[in-house]
Amino acid sequence: MEPLSHQEAADGADPELPPALLPRIGDVAHAGMDEESSAWSVFDISGARGLIARIAAGDMPDGWTRALLDAVRVVDIDDNALRALGPIGGRRRMVGAPVTVYWPAESWPVLAELIFAELADIPGAARTRKIVSSVFNDATVNISTDPAHPDLVFVSVGGSVTDKRSLWSLRASEERYRTLIHHLPWALVLVDSTAMLPIFDELRAAGVSDVGAHLDAHPGLPFESRAIVRVTDANRNAVELFGAGCADQLIGPVDYLFAASPDTAKRVITAHFDGRRNLTEIMKLRTFDGRLRDVQLSITYPTPPERLDVTLLMFEDVTERLQTEVQLRQLQEEYARAARIATLGELASSIAHEVNQPLAAIAMNAETSLRWLARDEPNLAKVEQLTKRIADSARHASEIVQRIRGMAGRHAPNRTALDLNRVVEEALMFVCHDIEARGIQLGVKLDIGLPRVLGDRVQLQQVVVNLLVNSLQALAGRPHSQIEITTSRDGFGGARLSVRDNGPGIAAEDLHRVFEGFFTTKQDGMGIGLAVCQSILAAHGGGISAANQAQGGAFFQVTLPPITD
Missing domain, CATH: 3.30.450.20 (PAS domain)
Known part of the structure; x- marks a missing residue:
């Protein structure tokens, strides 16, 4: 029986098997198998006989598996095979086509070897083998022939269907998937x-x-x-x-x-x-x-x-992105340093006073020590006491200088566990003289149960100093001036810092702009202090807000998250 041509299949010609074959197909296809979990096919192998003869004679060309199956044509299939393997158009498109058009490629070698073993009549060769299949689970393929029809082979596959979609649908899906991946x-x-x-x-x-x-x-x-x-x-x-x-x-x-x-x-x-x-x-x-x-x-x-x-x-x-981020951090650090130096310039008198205190003590104790040494009978015990005072004052002066250098110096952020109360106390050292010299009443209320925060000491000091300097500038020339600084817990387990004064407050039209870079209402201001505060706190996972108090004066609030395990 001649197989249908591709054109005949495309035109919708129906395959006509000899009536005597129909019982044979049923017997072979489902022998020992559950009909619902098996599928059968009938192949015409007449076009592959020449290649099979060559292989049997010992001439096995490269790619013989594909060549053999390309020469084997589909004669008919059952509904199970059609559902599992059939393309759009069904049986009519498959009949007359090479086996390779629809048979899963991963099991081509096994199918080709079984067909060869059956037709070459190799003694002892298996006619049933397990196959790897993208369509069937635990799949077994069986090959048999009928002497009355030597050009036909009967192929049955048993196993549960892996996917209810046909192999063609799976192939199309995988092709769409690969196309998506590659684009x-x-x-x-x-x-x-x-x-x-x-x-x-x-x-x-x-x-x-x-x-x-x-x-x-x-x-x-x-x-x-x-x-x-x-x-x-x-x-x-x-x-x-x-x-x-x-x-x-x-x-x-x-x-x-x-x-x-x-x-x-x-x-x-x-x-x-x-x-x-x-x-x-x-x-x-x-x-x-x-x-x-x-x-x-x-x-x-x-x-x-x-x-x-x-x-x-x-x-x-992300190489370029990370490099850009490093450069941005460097610029932010320089920006913050410029703001610290500008703030220190505004606190020059306070810094000078703080440094002068230990220097004056050193000078006074040194002069007194010299007088005790100039006596006919030097009082060495007194000189020793005065020398210790000189050493203490020198250390104090050194600490002041180091604190100023730390505020003005260039350094990479160093995050450590910090007590925010201690940060506030250190920041107050920079401004306490100006506060006292201007007769400003300072109120400090620190919560001793404050959670520790993870942060850079110098940067957080800079935030506190900037807020205090803003209050000092707002209170310039005003009688009965007051500044209040408090720490407390926020509603999320973190730390909160509040700075308020009784100055004129912030103009309503400026409230939404106070944290913008280079925005200032001062004639000689740079407008970078509060912007830097906001960027520092954002980097620490915290925040800052500005408002006016009902009784007058500005109110700034800072929040920082607690250290988490």
């Missing part, structure tokens, strides 16, 4: 990490629950995993990021992904073991041409019933 604007690689699953099972069976600690105790495991977990696909942006010539260069063990960031590999394993869905972090990546890049790694781990052999890794090159 996304990020570097993406697909990884098959199923080799780790039996290792995880063994660890769990051994009672391991903290895989991070286990990896620290067994440093060889991350390197082993980097060798057995494999990249299976990569898009064009990944090729470009790694400086590769083509995607094939990225296919293979994932070792190169983590060569510059071995600790990242540990965290990737830990997240997978713990059953997490995602992992994101910044890591170092060494490209094929030797460049070291900063990338943001984002991993999506598969969970059942998804394909467990597809773990998606996305890389975003």
